[in-house]
Amino acid sequence: MNVKTTVTLSDEDLRFAEELVEAGRFPSVSDVIGEGLARLRLEESGEDDPVAGMADEIRRRMELPRDQFLPWDGEVIAKRIKERLAQKRGE
Template sequence: MSVKSSISLTEQQDAFARSLVENGRYSSLSSVLQQGLELLRQKTETEMAETEALRELIQRRLNGPMLSDDAMGAAVDDMIERKRRALRVEP
């Protein structure tokens, strides 16, 4: 089912949409706008999914084991030392 809707475009948007139709990329201005809205819907859904995944990751990290400042410092120092040895870099 389609719904008729009145919209306003800038001159640049109108010219661009009409050029897509004139060049045969789309059959009508409606098709151009429908495709644009579909892309925006997909982008919005992707962003929402990514945001939710980040929230879940942050929550897992917050609920997971934590290192004290001293333990984290020691772990970083150890990692740096391993990298120095692997790359044969003098401190």
């Protein structure tokens, strides 16, 4: 169920939201706000974000000396990420 409410945005925030709509990334300013709330809800819930896990893994690997870079194997990487997420969830 949707509930209509009024929010106050700074000129800068409104301009940014309107730019996202104009760029076709969102159908409306309301959807921009909704996405922001959904992301905050996910962050607050402590649930793991698989994309953030991938970003962390990439950052970790980029800190290695080049001769220690791991070969790219998408299936292996996906398996490792799934295992780490399962560990964090206590599965």
